[in-house]
Amino acid sequence: MQYSSSAPIIELKAISKHFKVGKERIELFKDLEFNCNENEFIIFTGPSGCGKTTLLQIIAGLTRVEKGIVRVYDHNIMEFNEESLALFRSSTIGLVFQMGHLIETLTVLENILLPVELAQREEKDYEKRAWELLEEFYMSHRAHSLPRMISGGEYQRVAFIRALILDPHILLVDEPTANQDERTKVAIFQKLAQLKGKKTILVVTHSRDIFPHADRIFIPDNLKLCEKNGIA
Numbered sequence: 113m114q115y116s117s118s119a120p121i122i123e124l125k126a127i128s129k130h131f132k133v134g135k136e137r138i139e140l141f142k143d144l145e146f147n148c149n150e151n152e153f154i155i156f157t158g159p160s161g162c163g164k165t166t167l168l169q170i171i172a173g174l175t176r177v178e179k180g181i182v183r184v185y186d187h188n189i190m191e192f193n194e195e196s197l198a199l200f201r202s203s204t205i206g207l208v209f210q211m212g213h214l215i216e217t218l219t220v221l222e223n224i225l226l227p228v229e230l231a232q233r234e235e236k237d238y239e240k241r242a243w244e245l246l247e248e249f250y251m252s253h254r255a256h257s258l259p260r261m262i263s264g265g266e267y268q269r270v271a272f273i274r275a276l277i278l279d280p281h282i283l284l285v286d287e288p289t290a291n292q293d294e295r296t297k298v299a300i301f302q303k304l305a306q307l308k309g310k311k312t313i314l315v316v317t318h319s320r321d322i323f324p325h326a327d328r329i330f331i332p333d334n335l336k337l338c339e340k341n342g343i344a
């Protein structure tokens with residue numbers, strides 16, 4: 113990817129976003145600004161419903177904003193059509209969302225290898241990596257299970273592995289340690305710590321254990337993003 117490393121990797125400019133539920137209008141963001149440089153480690157935290165997941169979805173182009181500009185690697189992603197956006201996302205961004213996005217008819221291993229197929233790469237080149245990641249997250253014994261046969265914590269780990277399989281430049285991770293036991297939390301934190309400085313990482317988390325790893329911590333508040341100082 114041709115890119116001048118001095119410019120921000122992710123830029124949100126004057127973003128406004130609301131949801132309508134019946135007659136109620138939920139105002140989430142107004143003129144929100146956010147910049148993130150290459151290989152920064154950013155944490156978004158804050159109370160339930162403040163807009164953390166929506167923010168990651170805006171950055172990934174999964175939810176449209178009514179006003180403002182979303183730039184990722186100097187592309188205005190709102191100008192992409194669905195197809196080019198999906199292709200751009202698959203080659204650039206690893207996404208781990210709170211709620212299930214696994215394909216129910218595919219096994220754990222097949223789900224993990226799905227981005228490889230979508231990016232039109234050779235599956236055999238990624239199988240070893242898939243098994244290594246399964247091992248690392250205590251999931252190799254579930255490789256041939258279907259998503260409905262695994263627990264909530266296991267499900268999230270599969271989503272995490274799937275996000276890592278193509279070694280993306282940007283990692284967007286929504287509450288990776290919710291539903292996880294201590295051993296797995298440690299494995300996930302270790303993985304994020306190991307990737308720090310090598311990838312641009314944006315994590316939504318309430319886990320203070322991970323706060324010291326962050327370069328910057330933000331809370332969506334009062335329709336904007338408020339940077340938290342001295343939280344670690």
Ligand SMILES: Nc1ncnc2c1ncn2[C@@H]1O[C@H](COP(=O)(O)OP(=O)(O)OP(=O)(O)O)[C@@H](O)[C@H]1O
Nearest residue numbers: 131132133138140159160161162163164165166167
């Ligand atoms: N598709 C939608 N339609 C209507 N309202 C929505 C939609 N998605 C989110 N919201 C509302 O927007 C607000 C922010 O939601 P969001 O999921 O971003 O919060 P969050 O900070 O991630 O919360 P949590 O910590 O519980 O995951 C909430 O009030 C939510 O109900």
Ligand SMILES: [Mg+2]
Nearest residue numbers: 164165210286
């Ligand atoms: Mg959320």
